[in-house]
Amino acid sequence: MIMIRIVTIGTSVITVAFAAAVRTVEGIEIAAVYSRDAERARAFAEQIGAPASGDGLDAVLADPSIDAVYVASPNAVHAEQVRRALAAGKHVLVEKPAVGTAAEWSALAGEAARAGLVLLEAMRTAYDPGTAAVRGLLPSLGVIRRVSFHYEKRSSRYSAVLAGERVNIFDPAMGGGALADLGVYGIHALVLQFGAPQSVQAASVPLDAGVDGAGIALLGYPGFVADIAYSKITDSGRPSEIQGEDATLLIDEIASPRRLVRRGIDGAVSERIVDAPPHPMAGEVQRFVELIRTGATASEDIERTRITLQTMEDVRTALTPPPSRARLQRSAETAG
């Protein structure tokens, strides 16, 4: 079996998780680590068991023994790094949200296709067995009329933001914010199950940091309406839901569904527990390996990411954010 040798970009916890996921999948290994800092690269390579490291991206990408790149840098940096990796002839797995716009994604997908390379967004939800289980249960719900997906989790880094620190995932210059970080899961799940929405309305909670801390989008589909909620500043205890005319499906977590409860209008209640995969990110790694091995085109995956990114753009366009407290305060001071 051919071994796919991948280099990682980014040295945060998500790359540690990725390395653990890679260990559960046959035919792929981490060959090197890239960091902007040579010492951090070396220490991180040791931490995740990679045999090589470097702080020069072009030098790492020029290594002919490297087949692929995993991009786990801040969102705003993805596009440029993906472009460089593709130009160097490497397959690319890029963290969610892949890039900032659907047009940018289509351009990169075109470059990958012309070069015969795989480009895939590391959207774990799409390759999670729980998502497939939800799909399998849809016909048993009858005509779908309401969908409510959400991912609302207070970030461990929010306290730092409140203390006035600059944190990438809350930094607009880094492509941060709740829609980009967590809203993407609900939208991707919605697009996977039901395709592109016909209409988009939205409201958000702007933070002084310049990003949205939370938000809701209302998405119109033929015959039903969906809402997507996301928050990085509060927690939620409610499940996601798909309501059909015959039954309602309760989903414990939309990003990785494990407990699915079907409540029929006849009063019958049934529960399905989905076995967890060997690692939450194993599915995306498996899909990446399969696409490289078989030479199959990732057109379905590429299109789902494109529609998700387009929908996120539509949400941003639909937002007319009220002025932030800082701006209000400034105008009051100016007026005073």
Ligand SMILES: NC(=O)c1ccc[n+]([C@@H]2O[C@H](COP(=O)([O-])OP(=O)(O)OC[C@H]3O[C@@H](n4cnc5c(N)ncnc54)[C@H](OP(=O)(O)O)[C@@H]3O)[C@@H](O)[C@H]2O)c1
């Ligand atoms: N799939 C999931 O479940 C999941 C979970 C969390 C995050 N993510 C995604 O993973 C990506 C990284 O998120 P994160 O929160 O881990 O980001 P982060 O900690 O802010 O940055 C990740 C890495 O990127 C490098 N980096 C930091 N700032 C940079 C800059 N200004 N320019 C270039 N490189 C920079 C750093 O590595 P060096 O300094 O060593 O170069 C850092 O370790 C995002 O796309 C996020 O959406 C996915």
